Amino acid sequence: MENWSWDVFLDAFPIVLQGLGITIGLTLTCYLFALIFGFVWIFLRRVPFKPLNWIVTWIMEFIRSTPPLVQLFFIYYAWPMVPGIGMTLSPFTSAVLGLGIHFSTYIGEVYRSGIDGVDKGQWEAARALNYPTGKKWTKIILPQAIPPTIPMLGNYLIIMFKEVPLASTIGVVGILHMANSYGSQYWTYLEPLTIVAILFLVLSYPSAILINKLERKMNRRFDKKEALKSSEGAIT
Amino acid sequence: MTEPIVTFKDVHKSFGDVDVLKGIDLEIKPAEKVAVIGPSGSGKTTIIRMLMTLEQPTSGDIFVGDQNLWKMEKNGEFVAANEKHLREVRGDIGMVFQHFNLFPHMTILENCMTAPIHVKKEAKKVARQRSIEMLEKVGLGDKLDNYPSQLSGGQKQRVAMARALVMRPKVMLFDEVTSALDPELVGEVLEVIRDIAKEGEMAMILVTHEMDFALDVADKVLFLDEGVIAEQGSASEVIEHSKNERLQSFLHRFRS
Numbered sequence: 462m463e464n465w466s467w468d469v470f471l472d473a474f475p476i477v478l479q480g481l482g483i484t485i486g487l488t489l490t491c492y493l494f495a496l497i498f499g500f501v502w503i504f505l506r507r508v509p510f511k512p513l514n515w516i517v518t519w520i521m522e523f524i525r526s527t528p529p530l531v532q533l534f535f536i537y538y539a540w541p542m543v544p545g546i547g548m549t550l551s552p553f554t555s556a557v558l559g560l561g562i563h564f565s566t567y568i569g570e571v572y573r574s575g576i577d578g579v580d581k582g583q584w585e586a587a588r589a590l591n592y593p594t595g596k597k598w599t600k601i602i603l604p605q606a607i608p609p610t611i612p613m614l615g616n617y618l619i620i621m622f623k624e625v626p627l628a629s630t631i632g633v634v635g636i637l638h639m640a641n642s643y644g645s646q647y648w649t650y651l652e653p654l655t656i657v658a659i660l661f662l663v664l665s666y667p668s669a670i671l672i673n674k675l676e677r678k679m680n681r682r683f684d685k686k687e688a689l690k691s692s693e694g695a696i697t
Numbered sequence: 698m699t700e701p702i703v704t705f706k707d708v709h710k711s712f713g714d715v716d717v718l719k720g721i722d723l724e725i726k727p728a729e730k731v732a733v734i735g736p737s738g739s740g741k742t743t744i745i746r747m748l749m750t751l752e753q754p755t756s757g758d759i760f761v762g763d764q765n766l767w768k769m770e771k772n773g774e775f776v777a778a779n780e781k782h783l784r785e786v787r788g789d790i791g792m793v794f795q796h797f798n799l800f801p802h803m804t805i806l807e808n809c810m811t812a813p814i815h816v817k818k819e820a821k822k823v824a825r826q827r828s829i830e831m832l833e834k835v836g837l838g839d840k841l842d843n844y845p846s847q848l849s850g851g852q853k854q855r856v857a858m859a860r861a862l863v864m865r866p867k868v869m870l871f872d873e874v875t876s877a878l879d880p881e882l883v884g885e886v887l888e889v890i891r892d893i894a895k896e897g898e899m900a901m902i903l904v905t906h907e908m909d910f911a912l913d914v915a916d917k918v919l920f921l922d923e924g925v926i927a928e929q930g931s932a933s934e935v936i937e938h939s940k941n942e943r944l945q946s947f948l949h950r951f952r953s
């Protein structure tokens with residue numbers, strides 16, 4: 462391979478690596494935002510007011526069927542020009558909002574599937590015991606709805622990690638951005654972009670395996686809680 | 698005359714076009730034990746679900762004490778009750794379900810403690826102590842830290858009773874609480890209900906197919922048929938001496 466240079470590779474590596482903190486930080490911030498905002502969608506869809514529910518469902522559908530890149534550009538470039546409410550946001554904040562909101566619609570769906578999975582009798586028992594709405598959710602419904610969705614939520618973390626480089630298009634200085642500027646400065650893209658690919662592989666692959674393990678553990682827990690518990694009992 | 702704790706006045710309920718209950722009038726005194734019998738689909742479950750506020754009547758009134766359950770006064774007019782009103786009145790009612798509906802993510806002790814703590818704002822220590830006593834009373838003092846999935850159906854149903862009892866309702870509703878159980882587990886559950894009934898203070902409405910049990914425990918028996926109370930009276934009047942033909946043919950199926 463005549464164009465490949467290990468010297469360039471070694472030179473570029475620490476520079477590209479400088480962007481890793483931002484890439485991971487942005488992933489986690491977006492993810493946290495999406496996890497929280499996912500609940501906001503659920504809440505808005507359950508407010509007992511039909512027109513609002515329709516509007517919210519429609520907005521979610523709209524967000525999901527628009528490319529995240531378009532949403533990023535809109536928030537970063539177009540939003541400041543919206544009269545009255547528009548404002549200029551930093552690239553990082555724009556990315557958190559753009560990707561966070563985009564993925565929150567998916568996360569909201571995951572929550573919904575978890576909530577739908579809770580037996581109707583559980584709601585009725587909560588009602589019969591006179592639970593107030595807030596406590597019913599935090600003590601009865603969500604503790605049953607969320608654990609089965611943890612593997613799915615984990616998958617979304619990996620998917621988001623792989624979408625975060627989009628933010629380099631609006632100037633968030635993650636690893637892709639570092640690699641790009643290295644490339645344009647020294648006119649060699651092969652090595653820095655290879656480094657980017659390696660970093661993504663090194664981080665996503667083990668995470669995927671971890672989530673797979675988690676998924677199997679969850680399945681076991683929910684199918685065979687009984688067997689697990691009694692074996693624990695036998696040990697103690 | 699003691700005031701009734703539960704009153705139904707001309708209560709109707711339909712699901713879509715199907716009229717399930719066609720005018721129920723009913724009075725239950727404090728501490729009275731009422732058994733509700735009748736063919737499947739006659740509306741027995743619907744009656745107690747309306748009292749538990751799990752189902753809204755189509756028309757008519759249900760009173761708990763002197764409070765209208767499904768309606769509240771607002772500017773001198775009666776309007777549909779909001780959740781706040783329902784919570785106020787519902788606090789006097791407890792229910793045991795056919796399929797237990799225990800909380801699977803909690804131990805049985807937690808199942809009992811959770812509502813006193815989160816609904817009645819009881820101190821954790823007090824709630825814990827009362828829950829342990831209640832679970833001992835239903836014979837499960839040695840299972841406190843087990844999860845529902847580790848228990849037999851009969852044990853689950855006894856936990857469900859303890860969980861409802863620990864809230865000290867004035868009226869307890871039992872919806873065919875033994876019909877999801879293996880036959881050999883029915884006895885232990887009925888035994889616990891008998892014990893609770895003997896203590897006396899609480900009114901009980903028991904939907905049941907166990908006629909001997911109804912004869913033994915109930916002060917009053919209602920025979921529900923095609924959405925109306927077709928026959929009512931003391932347990933022996935209804936179960937042993939009624940002339941109602943439909944009731945007799947219904948009872949005949951349980952005497953074999």
Ligand SMILES: Nc1ncnc2c1ncn2[C@@H]1O[C@H](COP(=O)(O)OP(=O)(O)O)[C@@H](O)[C@H]1O
Pocket residue numbers: 712717735736737738739740741742743744
């Ligand atoms: N949520 C519901 N939607 C539609 N029909 C219902 C519903 N609940 C009960 N029913 C109907 O009402 C009738 C009475 O039901 P139920 O009160 O459960 O009777 P029972 O407990 O005496 O067997 C049945 O025909 C049943 O199919």
Ligand SMILES: [Mg+2]
Pocket residue numbers: 741742743873
């Ligand atoms: Mg029934």
